[in-house]
Amino acid sequence: DxxxxxxxxxxxxxxxxxxxxxxxxxxxxxxxxxxxxxxxxxxxxxxxxxxxxxxxxxxxxxxxxxxxxxxxxxxxxxxxxxxxxxxxxxxxxxxxxxxxxxxxxxxxxxxxxxxxxxxxxxxxxxxxxxxxxxxxxxxxxxxxxxxxxxxxxxxxxxxxxxxxxxxxxxxxxxxxxxxxxxxxxxxxAKPVVKTTPPQLNILVINCSKQKNRLFITKTQSAWKSTVGFLPGLIVWEDIGLPYNSNEALILKKSSITKDLVKKTLNNVYSDRNFNYRMVSEMEWITDYYQIIQKLAENRIYPQFPFDAVVLVNE
The missing domain is CATH 3.40.630.190 (LCP protein)
Incomplete structure (x- = not known):
């Protein structure tokens, strides 16, 4: 009224x-x-x-x-x-x-x-x-x-x-x-100051058998040398995720974002194939929620929003 x-x-x-x-x-x-x-x-x-x-x-x-x-x-x-x-x-x-x-x-x-x-x-x-x-x-x-x-x-x-x-x-x-x-x-009001053009903000999670800090070093090196920027967060620890394949969960409902994520991952991981999933599709919301739950259980609280969550295997 x-x-x-x-x-x-x-x-x-x-x-x-x-x-x-x-x-x-x-x-x-x-x-x-x-x-x-x-x-x-x-x-x-x-x-x-x-x-x-x-x-x-x-x-x-x-x-x-x-x-x-x-x-x-x-x-x-x-x-x-x-x-x-x-x-x-x-x-x-x-x-x-x-x-x-x-x-x-x-x-x-x-x-x-x-x-x-x-x-x-x-x-x-x-x-x-x-x-x-x-x-x-x-x-x-x-x-x-x-x-x-x-x-x-x-x-x-x-x-x-x-x-x-x-x-x-x-x-x-x-x-x-x-x-x-x-x-x-x-x-x-929360003023936002942008000093550089926006880039993809990616959460990378280690799902390989090698659970050590070397994963961070290798990931940072691969991203910096191929696409020129780093993921927003790299989780190297074993948080209990049961994935045996390389997965990319796209969080933003946009074909442009999906294409950009694909292009980025093809450059960084040229020797691997990824499955690309849209979290906006109901069949993948449960998987995404379980990932967030596992992170929280391990006291890892990412600063959202991210454009995608990337699960990396061998």
Missing amino acids: LIYNGSKINSIYEREGIEGLKNAIGNLLHLRVNGHVIVNYDIFKYLGDKLGPVEIQITEPMKYYDTAQDLSIDFEPGIHLMDGEQLLAYVRYRRGALGDISRMERQKEVIAKLLERARKMSVLDLATLFSRIRKQLEMNLNLGEIVYMFSRIRKNLSLGFLSFPYMVAQDGSIVVDESRIEQYIDVL
């Missing part, structure tokens, strides 16, 4: 689509918005059934009925254990005094609790769950980055929300709190 240029900011999406909304948010915050995720409400129902029940405390009666939307909400104050259908009703309720503001707070509450449940799942169960809900998502984020970030949250990090600075005007409309917006922008 935030008023932007004379109209509600959420109406921009209906008029101009996701790019128009990203431009509006970018102009408001003086930042470039690169990524987005569009979520179908039904995800709350699906995740509630798979990860619930979730404990929710209701502080005041919540009642709303809409036959046109087939929506029935009826919660009394108290502690409720909610599954999918109830969670969906809970996050859709907007009849309270603060309307959409209260609804957004309820949505954040449910997201945080569902993520806490998901942290306790096995790697394979997480991969299966994500493959199911991805059908209800529209996003342009790098899939490899999403999996890695969640693997970190799953281990020892926590989820937080940064609320936009707003205020309620005399006429009841929601407007930007100008006294706090600069501080909010400062928290979000």
Whole structure:
């Protein structure tokens, strides 16, 4: 309900689509918005059934009925254990005094609790769950980055929300709190200084039988002499990966990136053949997640994003 240029900011999406909304948010915050995720409400129902029940405390009666939307909400104050259908009703309720503001707070509450449940799942169960809900998502984020970030949250990090600075005007409309917006922008902004043209950022992992630091020396020498730059990270240790072939997992969904990775590896490893896999294809997301899990188990935390993960054998 935030008023932007004379109209509600959420109406921009209906008029101009996701790019128009990203431009509006970018102009408001003086930042470039690169990524987005569009979520179908039904995800709350699906995740509630798979990860619930979730404990929710209701502080005041919540009642709303809409036959046109087939929506029935009826919660009394108290502690409720909610599954999918109830969670969906809970996050859709907007009849309270603060309307959409209260609804957004309820949505954040449910997201945080569902993520806490998901942290306790096995790697394979997480991969299966994500493959199911991805059908209800529209996003342009790098899939490899999403999996890695969640693997970190799953281990020892926590989820937080940064609320936009707003205020309620005399006429009841929601407007930007100008006294706090600069501080909010400062928290979000992370200036990036580029001094050299961007190169491929590759994570190289030793899957050969020779597990020693000589692997680092040989790898650095081969990369520097053939392509003129080094991998972003070289893992020489035995982290328990069961690969007997040379594999390249492409993390960015781009044919240009894939072709560039192929060209690079052909130059560096001219005597070896690699299998090239796109992590954006669901059959390889489990393999990628297992690699990240093995790295984390060995206390190796790469600084993502990478363009590709390369598994090198003899």
